[in-house]
Amino acid sequence: MARVALVTGGTRGIGRAIVQRLKADGMKVAAGYSGNDAAAESCARDLGVMVVKGNVGNFADCQQAAEAVRAELGPIDVLVNNAGITRDGVFHRMNAEQWSEVIRVNMDSLFNMTRQVIDGMREREWGRIINISSINGQKGQIGQTNYSAAKAGMIGFTKALALENAKKGVTVNAIAPGYIDTEMVQAVPEKVLESIIAGIPVGRLGRGDEIADMVAFLAGEHAGYVTGSTLSLNGGQYMAG
DSSP, X not given: XXXXXXXXXXXXXXXXXXXXXXXXTTOEEXXXXXXXXXXXXXHHHHHOOEXXXXXXXXXXXXXXXXXXXXXHTOSOOEEEEOOOOOOOOXXXXXXXXXXXXXXXXXXXXXXXXXXXXXXXXXXXXXXXXXXXXXXXXXXXXXXXXXXXXXXXXXXXXXXXXXXXHGGGTEEEEEEEEOSBOSHHHHXXXXXXXXXXXXXSTTSSOBOHHHHHHHHHHHTSTTOTTOOSOEXXXXXXXXXXX
């Protein structure tokens, strides 16, 4: 029977690439999104997947989304916590809303979404939880204390949850992408983008499908011995020990 996967932030960018790959691998996939209805309609039409709307920073929304996926596709076997936002600014000018909004969407969402699926995974003794962190959660970044804190917290969450669920056949891993060729990165001024690429040893931006390839492996049947890991996909820009 086909596995069921839910990918948050799954209708654009890296998330859409992940959805496309998991669908191609034979999974029944739902793509979560928060506000861009046009992108969601395009994703559903082009990829032939379920889309489900809600705010990952809101527990009730996550509960409703998970229930909708279970009702249409079946029990959720694979959860990819990919949704995230940035509200950049140097800390001494950052306001409380910039801080709390990023923590709510990027960090609280881990609890809100994972709590909906963990009991079922434990009962069935099989599950895959994959958290999309960031190079900036590993090394930090000027103007992103909020984002870096949330993405670093994701790594700690991954390790602890992996320990709690290892004997139940549920693996929990994180992926920390570097700079990926998405709409958000392409919006960076040209000279800034050139300087970013100059600092990447392989000499280019990453691609969404490269992240999706790693997610596909971690979500698959042969990744049962990989848990609690953070995999860095950044072209050599930051080499974590």
